[in-house]
Amino acid sequence: MKGSLLPSIQTSKKRPTAPETRQRILDAAAHLFKDAGYAAVSLRGIADMAGMKAGSVYYHFKSKEEIVLEVLNTGIERVHDAVQSSYDDARESRSGSRIISECVKAHLNTLLAHSDYTSANVRIYGQVPQTVQLDAKIVRRKYESLWDEILGSVKAAGQLNETVDLRLFRLMLIGSLNATLEWFDPEHGNVEELANGYLEILLNGLME
Amino acid sequence: MKGSLLPSIQTSKKRPTAPETRQRILDAAAHLFKDAGYAAVSLRGIADMAGMKAGSVYYHFKSKEEIVLEVLNTGIERVHDAVQSSYDDARESRSGSRIISECVKAHLNTLLAHSDYTSANVRIYGQVPQTVQLDAKIVRRKYESLWDEILGSVKAAGQLNETVDLRLFRLMLIGSLNATLEWFDPEHGNVEELANGYLEILLNGLME
DNA sequence: GTCTATACCGGGATAGAC
DNA sequence: GTCTATCCCGGTATAGAC
Incomplete structure (x- = not known):
């Protein structure tokens, strides 16, 4: 399940060409999207950051929509992989709070420190054309299902408030x-501390 | 503190003209912004929804930035007023959970059911030009201060987890x-139930 | 106070040279 | 595989008639 199954947006079969250049374009797009939003980013800007001219981008992608769709899906795939892996590790502990903690940390780390693709997804999903949103929804839903599985397993173990x-x-x-x-700036703050603060409130509640 | 003190964006002194038409333009802008984002909304679109031509809008506003700044500030003023009013009412109860509950409900109701301006603010704040963001930050900070006051008073009463x-x-x-x-659709769901669900988790915590 | 007309710019995208 | 050149569109904003 790499970038497969993309119904509406035509992703030209299989690209036989330059996977490295393709990556540079996607990296540039993700970086710009997460900072400025979808509409505010131009293909000229993407091309510039990728070290080429706007026209050249069209050798690798059919349209701006095809680019953003791939950025969106990659973003979810990355958190999905990170959280899945943390879940697989932590479930052996059979501790509900441990499982949830590790998965929350995986999500936050990917979002805030590791992946422009993931932050771009969160930032611009609501701004892209409907057709793109529809296509990107498939991968999104799978990620939601993962969380439902995680939380469901903890509840099934009787470790959750009924x-x-x-x-x-x-x-x-x-x-x-x-x-x-x-609001969080990974340059200034510590993601681990952030996660611990959130988890304390979520797991134990606010009131005395 | 209506729309006063707007440093960078020039808001043409005092508008002596047609407060009603002005409102129609702002209402249209807020409605479109909250659905489509900032860059995707055109002045032609705003004018159209307000029942006029694009050129006419410039009789009432100097620029798109001036419009969006007023939408942004009005949005915060509205939640601020709603939450302040709920806080004033609920603080007599001297119950921390009661106070927080009422203020959370006021925020959610304004955001989801009552004000396009408030939802527009939440949706597009990160998309507007830096100059506008800077100007809109003043009112935003005052709203944050209100919440700090609310939470601080509950903590001072010893009703919060230390x-x-x-x-x-x-x-x-x-x-x-x-x-x-x-994700929440006020047509389908009930804001009161939503608030109660959130509050239960926040106040009591997730774990058994 | 609103209109039409228009200037001006920058966006996405294509064609064809290299 | 990348370039330059260009097309076409729609955006913001202005000018001047009404």
Whole structure:
């Protein structure tokens, strides 16, 4: 499941060409998108950062939409992989709070420190054309399912407050984690501390 | 403190003209901005929804930036007023959870059901030019201060978990509330139920 | 106070030389 | 595989008639 199954946006079969240049374009696009949003980023700007002229980009991609779709999907694939891997490791512990903690840290680290693709996804998903959103939704949903599986397994082990609505909690959790993008600066703050602070509130609650 | 004190963006002194038409333009802009983002909305689109031609808008506003700045500030003023009012009412109860609950409900109701201006602010703040962001930051900070006051008063009454970092909690709280904009549909769901679900997790925590 | 007309710019995208 | 040149469109903003 690399970049496969992209219904509406035509991703020209298999690109036989220059995987390295392709990457440079995608890296540049992800970096610019996460800072400036979708519409504000021009192909000229992307090309410039990738060290080429705008026209040359079209040898590698059919359109701006094809570029952004690949950025979007790569972004989710990266958090998905990171969280899946943390989940696989932590589930042996059979500790619900341990499992959730590790997965939250994986999500935050990928989002804030490791991947422009993931932060670009969070930042611009709501700004891209509907057709792109529709295509990107497939991979997104798989990521949501992963979290439902994680939280479901903890609940099944009887380690969760019975009254908590899992879907609602997942939405709140991912939403609050993604919202850190608006204010957290990884240059200044420490992601581990951030995660611990959030987890304390989420796991134990606010009230005395 | 209506729309006063706007340093960088020149808001032409005092508009002696047609407050009603002005409102129509701002209403249209807020509505379009909250759905499509900043760059994707054109002055032609705003004018169209306000029932006029693009050129006419410039009789009322100097630029797109002046329009968006006013939308942004109005959006914060509205949540601020709503939350302040709920806070004033609920503080008599001297119940920390009651106070927080009412203020959270006021924020969510304004954001999701009552004000396009507030949702526009949350949605597009990160997309507008730096100059506009800088000007809009003043009003934003006052709103953050209000929440610091609310949470601080509850903590001072000894009703909060001692270990909770108030600034971090404020960021997490507002972030998670604002993130509901991405998925919650007020036509389908009930804001009161949403608020109750969030509050249960935030106040009591997730773990058994 | 709103209109039409238009200037001006920068966007995405294509064609063809190299 | 990248370049230059160019097309076409739609954006913001202005000028001047009404």
